[in-house]
Amino acid sequence: xxxxTQTPKFRVLKTGQSMTLLCAQDMNHEYMYxxxxxxxxxxxxxxxxxxxxTTAKGEVPDGYNVxxxxxxxxxxxxxSAAPSQTSVYFCASSYGGDRDNQPQHFGDxxxxxxx
Amino acid sequence: RKEVEQDPGxxxxxxxxxxxxxxxxxxSASQSFFWYRQDCRKEPKLLMSVYSSGNEDGRFTAQLNRxxxxxxxxxxxxxxxxxxxxxxxxxQGWNSGGYQKVTFGIGTKLQVIP
Numbered sequence: 289x290x291x292x293t294q295t296p297k298f299r300v301l302k303t304g305q306s307m308t309l310l311c312a313q314d315m316n317h318e319y320m321y322x323x324x325x326x327x328x329x330x331x332x333x334x335x336x337x338x339x340x341x342t343t344a345k346g347e348v349p350d351g352y353n354v355x356x357x358x359x360x361x362x363x364x365x366x367x368s369a370a371p372s373q374t375s376v377y378f379c380a381s382s383y384g385g386d387r388d389n390q391p392q393h394f395g396d397x398x399x400x401x402x403x
Numbered sequence: 404r405k406e407v408e409q410d411p412g413x414x415x416x417x418x419x420x421x422x423x424x425x426x427x428x429x430x431s432a433s434q435s436f437f438w439y440r441q442d443c444r445k446e447p448k449l450l451m452s453v454y455s456s457g458n459e460d461g462r463f464t465a466q467l468n469r470x471x472x473x474x475x476x477x478x479x480x481x482x483x484x485x486x487x488x489x490x491x492x493x494x495q496g497w498n499s500g501g502y503q504k505v506t507f508g509i510g511t512k513l514q515v516i517p
Contacts, residue, residue, distance in 0.1 A: 328509070330509040331507040378447070389434055389503070391452065392492075392505065394446040394447050395446060396445065
């Protein structure tokens with residue numbers, strides 16, 4: 289049982305480049321999330337999805353786009369990478385709907401450096 | 404006031420000691436609470452949920468005090484392997500975006516010393 293899988297694990301980009309981070313979950317969860325974690329700031333929500341075909345902005349959405357074309361996948365795109373987007377990115381998923389108040393399960397993260 | 408507040412530590416304790424962390428939250432309508440553990444350069448992992456009546460899992464005990472709006476985590480007989488950052492997580496309930504707002508604390512770092 290893979291749980292939540294993120295690819296890639298590491299990436300180095302140059303300023304202005306674009307890329308897509310992939311998150312896949314096999315737990316049939318409705319909700320999926322993208323977070324970034326920076327030293328001293330904890331986890332901050334970038335975007336989230338409450339179901340296939342839906343996305344919404346979180347706390348720090350600027351510079352990122354997302355798509356949820358399939359229930360099991362949640363993609364995070366960086367349109368034009370900036371050094372301020374150097375961070376560790378975590379994807380998470382959880383049950384939703386009538387199974388609320390359930391904990392989130394995390395992927396093992398993507399370490400992204402923007403030069 | 405921050406939505407979820409934790410003392411970042413570090414808490415340096417000897418092996419075998421008992422250590423307790425508190426976490427305060429600002430939204431009295433918060434519905435569910437969790438403690439996560441995060442090892443260095445790893446993802447957060449669920450340690451335990453926090454129930455209204457308090458709950459225990461081996462050496463770990465979680466408590467909820469709704470009146471004072473805080474949750475606590477007690478670790479007895481600390482092991483070297485308990486060294487990690489402990490994240491307090493609060494589900495604040497449904498928001499206007501149609502999902503349940505979950506807020507993570509900054510985490511409390513625990514270092515267990517031989």
